[in-house]
Amino acid sequence: MTDKVRVLVADDEPEMRLLYRIGLEQDGRFAVVGEAKDGADAIRMARDLRPDAVLLDMVMPGMDGLEALPFVRSAVPEALVILLSALPAGSFAERASALGASACITKLGTGSPAELLAEMLWGPEGSSRMPGRDPGPT
Numbered sequence: 001m002t003d004k005v006r007v008l009v010a011d012d013e014p015e016m017r018l019l020y021r022i023g024l025e026q027d028g029r030f031a032v033v034g035e036a037k038d039g040a041d042a043i044r045m046a047r048d049l050r051p052d053a054v055l056l057d058m059v060m061p062g063m064d065g066l067e068a069l070p071f072v073r074s075a076v077p078e079a080l081v082i083l084l085s086a087l088p089a090g091s092f093a094e095r096a097s098a099l100g101a102s103a104c105i106t107k108l109g110t111g112s113p114a115e116l117l118a119e120m121l122w123g124p125e126g127s128s129r130m131p132g133r134d135p136g137p138t
Contacts, residue, residue, distance in 0.1 A: 004028075017035045027118070034051070054079055054081045083105075
C-alpha cells in the first residue's frame, strides 16, 4: 500500500474546509491531516503536522493567507503550498509566488484541489515527482 499525500487545509469557512476534505479524501490519494481556521493556525499546524501539501485560503480573519505564506513555507519548505482565493488568481499570483506559493488557484475555477495537487505531484501522465510516492489508483 502506498502512503497518502498528507494535506493541511486552511480556510476560515468551515463549509469550504469540509468540501476540500471530502474532495481530497474521495480521490483516494490524499489524507487531510489538519484543518486551520486562520493563518496563525496554519503556521502552527504546518510546523506540528509536517504536511506534504497545504491548501491556504488567501482571505481569512486575523492573519490572512498571504501574510502566513512565508511562515508556512519556512515551517515546511518541502511542501506544496497552494494559495486559494475567490478573487481571480492573476490579481495576487505574482506576490504569492514571490512569497513562496507553489501555485495560486481561484476557488470557483475549474478543476478540484485534488486534481491540481495530483498534477503538481505526479505530472499529467502520473509520474511521481515526490520521492517514495506513487500516484496511487487511477
